[in-house]
Amino acid sequence: MKGNAVAVCAPGLQEVQQMVREQYTTTTEGTHIERPENQHIYKIGIYGWRKRCLYLFVLLLLIILVVNFALTIWILKVMRFSPTGMGHLQVTKDGLRLEGESEFLFPLYAKEIHSRMDSPLLLQSTQNVTVNARNSEGEVRGRLKVGPEGALFEHSVETPLVRADPFPDLRLESPTRSLSMDAPRGVHIKAHAGEIEALSQEDIIFHSSDGMLVLDAASVRVPRLVLGAQGPAGSAQGLHEVCVCADGTLYLSAAGADSTCREHSRVCP
Template sequence: MVREQYTTATEGTLIERPENQTVCKIGIYGWRKRCLYLFVLLLLIIFLVNFALTIWILKVMWFSPTGMGHLRVTEDGLYLDGESEFLFPLYAKEIRSRLDSPLLLRSAHNVTVNARNSDGEVTGRVTVGPEMVDVQSQQFQINSKEGKPLFTVDESQVVIGTDRLRVTGPEGALFEHSAETPLVTANPFQELRLESPTRSLRMDGPQGVHIRAAAGGGRALSQEDIVLHSGGDGRLVLDAETVCFPELGSGTTGPAGSSQGLYEVCVCPDGKLYLSAAAAATTCHESSHICL
């Protein structure tokens, strides 16, 4: 680019132009020009590499207008198809599986589900570990399909709402303290045993205790005493065609043939029973030495 020099003069003045004019060149030349072109070329290469990586990431991650990979965005929320791994906590209002497949939660250590209140405090927790399932809550309840409570546990009691509680273990059910129930029955064609190996067995009923064996007999065994007590004006009634006392002691027998094989049951003051030969009048006083 050439810059010309002009000299102002008044009218009528003769000015001679210089023979040699000075020329100044403006621009980038030499090594600066080469560095600029190299920098532009480097920026172009970086742009092409970033563009290629972006296209590769979009292809590998399966980006689409509706979502990414197996994850799709729908009107109802997020739809995830296939197995997924979450490295950090997952917060969701509801998690559902497809209608034709179950929902599987799998972890290398344990699976923990927490419920929090508005203040962020944990009010309920379910932890499924390799050795046990731990439930921390004020109340644990299992309902039927119709919403009927089947099993309820809280700090004060355990409520079983089913029509029948069935224990299939060979040792039966073990109660360390008392058990309250309106009916205790065994499976068909199996015997029912109420047993206390080291302590006493006590059955109380405000309106009575009914023991019934519809297809067999009943037997009571004890290492010490068996006490049948009826308080108040109640009576002890043995209602059967035959009442047998095979090992009942007998008192003094009368003359031969006098009792004709008949005996009467006598009772000692301490409740002990014994037999005495029957006669026209009672003979219990003659055998009262058994009570001593």
């Protein structure tokens, strides 16, 4: 009895499952759901003129990116950028090395400026070249200004040699102040071809603290010395002697058999 009951129930369960599957399929395929009339349908995405504007904007950004990239490559090529520097400017372990001609539009601050061993250092400017030396507080303690008229030193200058070009004259001039040349072992002024001329509005002083003043020349002329009275009879005609006053003033006195400076000392103040 139990075996027959199981055999009868098994076919019935399969038929029920088949009926349920067919009913679900039929109901799903034939179901029609009506939407309310006032319900709107929204599309998700960008359509129409908005889509065209977006594509145009993306294309414009792409063009700008390509132009900027091309300009960057052109600038790198023109400026000659390299891993060691830019153009004539190279970065070394000791600082910056600049070769060739360069132009500075703004002030240049450097600790040392050297040229190559086989070439001089050349600074050019359409106006003046000014070099300032400042102390720790920023005050100018020395200034060198080079212009069309020459070099202007506003403070003292220490140099072993001052020399002009082969053809122009060398002029040392102080328009409003005094000009002083000091050296512990002497000052040598030489003119191999030409004259040495010293002009002053006031006094020209040659001072030697330990030694003497030597004028070594074939002739020494002092054309503007004061001429004393004529010497006594028998004096050498046309000859004069140079006399010195107590204050150092020089004057001429007609030469005689003996010195005539004393009798003509009234020239002294």
